[in-house]
Amino acid sequence: MYQKSIELLNKAVADELAAVHQYMYFHFHCDDQGYDLLAALFKRTAIEEMLHIERIAERILFLKGDVILKASAEVDPIQDVQAMLEFGVKSEQQAVKDYNLWANECAQNADSASKKVFEDLVTDEERHFDQFDTELENIAKFGERYLALQSIERSKTRAAGAPAE
Numbered sequence: 333m334y335q336k337s338i339e340l341l342n343k344a345v346a347d348e349l350a351a352v353h354q355y356m357y358f359h360f361h362c363d364d365q366g367y368d369l370l371a372a373l374f375k376r377t378a379i380e381e382m383l384h385i386e387r388i389a390e391r392i393l394f395l396k397g398d399v400i401l402k403a404s405a406e407v408d409p410i411q412d413v414q415a416m417l418e419f420g421v422k423s424e425q426q427a428v429k430d431y432n433l434w435a436n437e438c439a440q441n442a443d444s445a446s447k448k449v450f451e452d453l454v455t456d457e458e459r460h461f462d463q464f465d466t467e468l469e470n471i472a473k474f475g476e477r478y479l480a481l482q483s484i485e486r487s488k489t490r491a492a493g494a495p496a497e
Contacts, residue, residue, distance in 0.1 A: 337446040338397035340434040341388050344453070346404035347430070348388065351381040351423060357407045358416045366483035367413060370467065374416070377460050384453055391449050413479060417468045424461035428454050 355378035362371035389399040410416050435450035470478050 334395040334397070334441070334443055334446070336441050337438050337443045338392055338395050340437060341392045341395075341446060341449070342397070342400045343404070344388050344431070344434065344450070345385055345392070345399060346402055347427060348381045348384045349401060350403040350405040351427075352378045352385070353403055353407050354405075354419070354423070355381065358410070358420075361411050362413065362416070365411075365413070367479060369482050370413060370416075373463060373467070374420075377420075377463070380456060380460070384456065387449060387452075391446055395446075414468065414471055417464045417471070420464035421461060421468065424457050424464060427457040428461065431457065 355374045359371050359374040359378060362368075362374060392399050408419065410419055431450045431454045435447045435454070438444070438447040438450060
């Protein structure tokens with residue numbers, strides 16, 4: 333009865349798992365380059381995507397389906413910060429589009445609870461989009477100075493004796 337919902341929910345698990353991998357990759361590289369604020373943003377977003385997987389998996393199991401933990405894509409080895417943010421913006425826009433569509437499909441199959449799961453995910457993905465888009469706007473507005481300030485702040489903190497994370 334809920335086979336279509338289970339299929340769509342597992343597509344979401346695959347996409348969210350790919351996002352976790354990609355955003356953690358971005359986190360590692362931003363941290364390595366000294367961009368603490370962006371590293372934290374990518375890490376926090378990856379953790380939120382993990383929480384999405386958990387929420388989706390709970391729904392799949394409730395529907396008596398099996399959770400398929402296979403990422404929908406491999407990590408794209410992007411190391412340029414602006415390209416990372418552009419990737420994030422594009423990914424979050426696609427997630428919003430997909431989740432809106434899948435919410436409607438669940439509704440057409442009389443599964444309002446799965447529809448609500450997707451609607452709730454849309455809200456989170458729109459916030460992620462906004463955060464990445466704001467960072468891109470800051471880079472456009474302030475240029476390389478914006479990124480340099482993050483590196484300088486880390487240097488100041490470490491020079492003052494704060495432990496490295």
